Amino acid sequence: MTSWTEFWQLLELPAVQWAGLALVLGAVGLPIVGVIIIGLDIMPVRFAMMHVALLGIAIGLLVGIDPLLCAIVACGLSGAALTPLARTPSGLSGAMGLLMSLAIAAALLVLSISGVNAAGAFELLWGSILATRPGDVLLLGVLAVVIPGLFFLRRKQMALLLHDRELAACSGVRVERLTLILLVLVAVAVAGAIRLTGALLVDALTLLPALAARRLAHSLRAMVGWAVGIGVTVNLAGFALALMFDLPPGPVLVLVAGVVAIAAHVVPRHAVA
Amino acid sequence: MGDGSRVRLSAVGCRHGRRTVVDDVHLDIEPGQRVALTGTNGSGKTTLLRAVIGLHQAATGVIEVGGHRAATAADWARRRKDTAWIPQRQAAGRFPLLAEELLESSGAPVEANDAATQLGVGKLRARPLDTLSGGQLQRMYLARAMGCIAAGAGLLLADEPTAALDFDGQADAARLLTSLPVTVLVVTHDRVVVDACERVLEMAAGRLREVT
Ligand SMILES: Nc1ncnc2c1ncn2[C@@H]1O[C@H](COP(=O)(O)OP(=O)(O)O)[C@@H](O)[C@H]1O
Numbered sequence: 136m137t138s139w140t141e142f143w144q145l146l147e148l149p150a151v152q153w154a155g156l157a158l159v160l161g162a163v164g165l166p167i168v169g170v171i172i173i174g175l176d177i178m179p180v181r182f183a184m185m186h187v188a189l190l191g192i193a194i195g196l197l198v199g200i201d202p203l204l205c206a207i208v209a210c211g212l213s214g215a216a217l218t219p220l221a222r223t224p225s226g227l228s229g230a231m232g233l234l235m236s237l238a239i240a241a242a243l244l245v246l247s248i249s250g251v252n253a254a255g256a257f258e259l260l261w262g263s264i265l266a267t268r269p270g271d272v273l274l275l276g277v278l279a280v281v282i283p284g285l286f287f288l289r290r291k292q293m294a295l296l297l298h299d300r301e302l303a304a305c306s307g308v309r310v311e312r313l314t315l316i317l318l319v320l321v322a323v324a325v326a327g328a329i330r331l332t333g334a335l336l337v338d339a340l341t342l343l344p345a346l347a348a349r350r351l352a353h354s355l356r357a358m359v360g361w362a363v364g365i366g367v368t369v370n371l372a373g374f375a376l377a378l379m380f381d382l383p384p385g386p387v388l389v390l391v392a393g394v395v396a397i398a399a400h401v402v403p404r405h406a407v408a
Numbered sequence: 409m410g411d412g413s414r415v416r417l418s419a420v421g422c423r424h425g426r427r428t429v430v431d432d433v434h435l436d437i438e439p440g441q442r443v444a445l446t447g448t449n450g451s452g453k454t455t456l457l458r459a460v461i462g463l464h465q466a467a468t469g470v471i472e473v474g475g476h477r478a479a480t481a482a483d484w485a486r487r488r489k490d491t492a493w494i495p496q497r498q499a500a501g502r503f504p505l506l507a508e509e510l511l512e513s514s515g516a517p518v519e520a521n522d523a524a525t526q527l528g529v530g531k532l533r534a535r536p537l538d539t540l541s542g543g544q545l546q547r548m549y550l551a552r553a554m555g556c557i558a559a560g561a562g563l564l565l566a567d568e569p570t571a572a573l574d575f576d577g578q579a580d581a582a583r584l585l586t587s588l589p590v591t592v593l594v595v596t597h598d599r600v601v602v603d604a605c606e607r608v609l610e611m612a613a614g615r616l617r618e619v620t
Pocket residue numbers: 424425429447448449450451452453454455456
């Protein structure tokens with residue numbers, strides 16, 4: 136274990152400071168994305184987005200535009216393209232697998248045309264929290280404002296839409312437009328989170344706090360509150376633990392978030408209701 | 409609040425896939441009239457009601473509510489605002505929704521809350537819908553419909569609104585449904601509700617016929 140003096144010295148490193156900032160900003164926006172993912176029943180979205188992002192990178196490399204920008208745009212567009220499938224109850228969840236296969240096939244094709252090897256392209260997609268750059272922090276900062284802002288302005292409509300699409304439609308909610316916005320936001324946020332932390336950590340930042348919150352809360356508003364609270368706590372505690380015991384932050388964060396999610400499912404319901 | 413909307417259906421047909429489940433339906437309902445729609449399971453009653461608010465797209469025919477047809481998204485938004493709907497299957501939902509959020513979605517939270525109190529479920533407002541019993545949930549949807557009417561809807565479409573209710577609830581609901589200053593089209597197998605309506609229709613294999 137590192138001593139306290141060493142720990143404080145670590146905190147003075149710019150890389151550690153950027154990473155800490157990224158984790159706090161991420162914890163404000165991403166757990167809400169997790170709640171939306173559960174609400175829309177699109178858990179496999181992160182695998183789909185990983186492959187769509189790879190396709191974006193491949194296209195970027197082929198035509199010579201910033202590959203990461205292409206990845207984000209590709210994810211946003213594919214999120215938008217999924218909107219019509221939300222009309223049927225299981226349409227979206229079923230589409231995730233299809234999107235993943237099509238994206239990886241297209242990516243491999245584009246990569247082979249452009250002559251870049253697939254592993255090299257995948258590497259671009261892989262982040263590490265301690266290699267956080269200012270650009271990533273900016274994206275997370277934007278998400279940390281846009282996502283809670285949208286939630287605050289549209290919480291009633293979102294609660295109805297995620298509960299029952301037809302009820303929402305009959306209550307004056309513009310379901311198509313709101314679904315489109317949510318899907319684009321989820322796609323871009325997941326792509327950004329993969330880029331920041333690698334595919335493993337995406338779950339710790341998005342889904343796990345939301346899964347714990349789903350268990351603890353009985354309304355959308357309470358769920359979002361719990362999810363963000365758990366997200367911030369887990370990220371700070373997990374990162375501090377990793378620094379103290381000199382462990383890789385990614386797996387430690389996932390484990391801490393996982394333990395919290397399991398704990399939330401173990402406490403008896405009446406204890407929290 | 410007016411005296412209710414006039415409803416006109418002419419040559420309406422609906423399909424599920426290739427199967428025609430509503431066939432050449434003609435119907436005229438005067439403003440404020442209360443109409444009971446009966447018929448065997450699977451005869452197309454739910455599909456017909458859903459077609460009126462655009463949750464099922466009618467394959468043929470014309471549907472007018474209050475003299476308006478719906479073609480654009482804005483038309484449908486207006487149709488849904490003009491119509492209070494009680495679905496047959498009240499989704500407890502995949503995702504939590506509080507009863508008070510359901511009542512608020514009517515557009516007139518105060519009146520919907522009052523109706524909930526009258527229907528004996530006022531105290532359950534803070535509960536998530538998935539913790540309510542079938543009958544309590546149905547009362548909550550009834551109260552929401554009262555809110556929609558207070559917010560200006562001139563037509564009530566109710567799809568078996570008393571199916572999960574106890575005897576008192578059925579009587580309450582029948583009294584409520586028939587005391588409203590709006591046009592009512594109610595799918596029901598409930599004698600009390602049928603007796604409270606001025607006009608009874610029967611649906612069989614997608615076709616509509618007048619009983620009384
Ligand atoms: N989502 C659906 N997909 C395919 N067929 C359906 C669907 N919903 C209803 N149907 C069929 O359409 C017919 C009419 O159904 P419905 O309008 O629900 O009848 P009712 O309300 O009179 O019991 C039935 O034969 C039913 O099996």
